[in-house]
Amino acid sequence: MDLLSTLNSLKSSVDWLQIRHVREKTTYRGVRDEKPNHNHISFDQGVMIEVLVNGHFGYAGTSDLSPSGIKRALTKAVTMAKVASPYKVHEFSLEQRPATKGSYQSPAVRPLDSASAKEIADIFIDATRAMKVSDKIISRSANTMITETEFETLSSHGTEIQQKFSIVSTDFSATGMQNGDTQTRSDGGGLARCRQVGAEIFDRADILERSKRVGEQVLELLAAENCPSETMDLLLAPDQMTLQVHESIGHPLEYDRILGDERNYAGWSFVKPQDFGNLQYGSPLMNVTFDPTIPDALASYAFDDSGTKATKEFLIENGKLMRGLGSLESQARLNLPGVANSRSSSWNRAPIDRMANINLEPGKSRLEEMIASTERGIFMQANKSWSIDDYRNKFQFGCEYAQLIENGKLTKVLKNPNYRGTTVKFWNSLKAVSEARQTWGSPYCGKGEPNQVIRVGHTTPYCLFSNVEVFGA
Structure with missing residues (x-):
């Protein structure tokens, strides 16, 4: 969609208007006990319309990106602001919405789409195999969530912002059992290894080394006081x-x-x-x-x-x-x-x-x-x-x-x-x-x-x- 044309066609109907367009693609890859167990992609896209009416902000979001769909969202945002404004807790103004211009992009050595499903699956299969340091290890998993998001924001008083995010979360964990006691060790406590990064994060040698350590520490916990x-x-x-x-x-x-x-x-x-x-x-x-x-x-x-x-x-x-x-x-x-x-x-x-x-x-x-x-x-x-x-x-x-x-x-x-x-x-x-x-x-x-x-x-x-x-x- 042409966000600027959309803004220009709507801004005359209100004192102030902001449009925030968001596109997001999320990819899930996972392996459990050396077998791929999930591998799918989801997409999401829509706009948020924001207006200032009678000292009160109003909002309405829509995934209908047609001119009529966005106009309906604008009408709803204005209506919400007018209905709520008699009960506002504070009189707001455009001081709370500075006009700014700029851009941002996550750092990445390799583009995220350069890591194929096969490449990630092969590494994760080997990672779960590396965790199997003993028959006492009863479950192993390797998972990642890869998110690519684009934000574009324009306002009627001159805001122009573009921001692109490349985000990867990984989780490597193993569970062991001995004499009725169950212990789990992960590579950082769930999805804690989360960064703005590119596909270089899928470093086979590093992942295999960390995964082996996860399995070894499960055994330490099973034997621990x-x-x-x-x-x-x-x-x-x-x-x-x-x-x-x-x-x-x-x-x-x-x-x-x-x-x-x-x-x-x-x-x-x-x-x-x-x-x-x-x-x-x-x-x-x-x-x-x-x-x-x-x-x-x-x-x-x-x-x-x-x-x-x-x-x-x-x-x-x-x-x-x-x-x-x-x-x-x-x-x-x-x-x-x-x-x-x-x-x-x-x-x-x-x-x-x-x-x-x-x-x-x-x-x-x-x-x-x-x-x-x-x-x-x-x-x-x-x-x-x-x-x-x-x-x-x-x-x-x-x-x-x-x-x-x-x-x-x-x-x-x-x-x-x-x-x-x-x-x-x-x-x-x-x-x-x-x-x-x-x-x-x-x-x-x-x-x-x-x-x-x-x-x-x-x-x-x-x-x-x-x-x-x-x-x-």
Whole structure:
């Protein structure tokens, strides 16, 4: 479709109009126990019409891309805005919709379509074969989700944005059984290896090496002792820090939660507006950023879906809470600074406050030093389960794999490791942060009514916390 011609034919009927056209292709490839078990492609396409009427935004999406279909969507968006405007919580203006121009494209060495179904299947068959290191391994799987998305946004006051995303998520996991005990190990805790990347991610040698290690660690878990229940130092790997940051920093700092907009579904937040600039969220080693500019991170972009340019911003500096995750609308309502995080999951959803890349900045410690400094502790990797209350305060996390730290050395493997705490107390117990970081993410962050499942990224270091309650399942 010619989006510009469509915009020009409609803009005279309203004071302000924005059209966001989204095309998405998702490819699924999977192998289970050396046999391909799914191999399909889905397509999705549509437009979101957004208008501003009487100080209120109205939306309507449609997959009917004919002139009459788009005109019907415009009429519906205007009607919705007029009907809702007498009950608006804030008088909005075009200050919340800056006119911007620009483009973005994910980095890729090899185009995604250069990896054939056969190439991926052959690698994944060998990967599941590599996991079979013993007859105790009863199930093995290798899966990928490849997503190619194009966003084009035009507005009647001059916005012109084109963004193209190439995203790959992979998951390699194995399950073993011995004497009635079942243990599963994955390559990072589910679909955590998610990046903006090209087909170069399907590196056979690297995948086979990681897959073999997954199988070997399943055997270690089957032979391991249960995690003890006591208070000790806790060292978390970046694949687990991803979820810790996501749940206890990302979600509580979203302004729509603080405003109460999400209380019926995703929940509230323990954070209050007056906490910004005042709350000591964590120890002085804690520095957290919103950064959609990291090249290969899952939620990188140049502009959010309201046209705001994405820039790196510190949310927490030296442990003090400074800034939250709020779009221009939420910033106006709270009179607080925010970030470019007005995001929608597709053409049929209006943008809301969402985290993107929420990162813990690196420290000055080396992993070896962090282990050596620990008299008694536990090193946990890869998320297995999680639970956190509606206010994002009390939490409990389980991991796939752990090792005991005794007198500054990693010793025996432990199975069924878990830990619990409360957000502010936990982050204030942070006593070491590694200089090395890893980039992880998830394509499945749910929020909003109607529900929106969106991609989020986290670049995190190894972190050492003191006096944390740990326990076995």
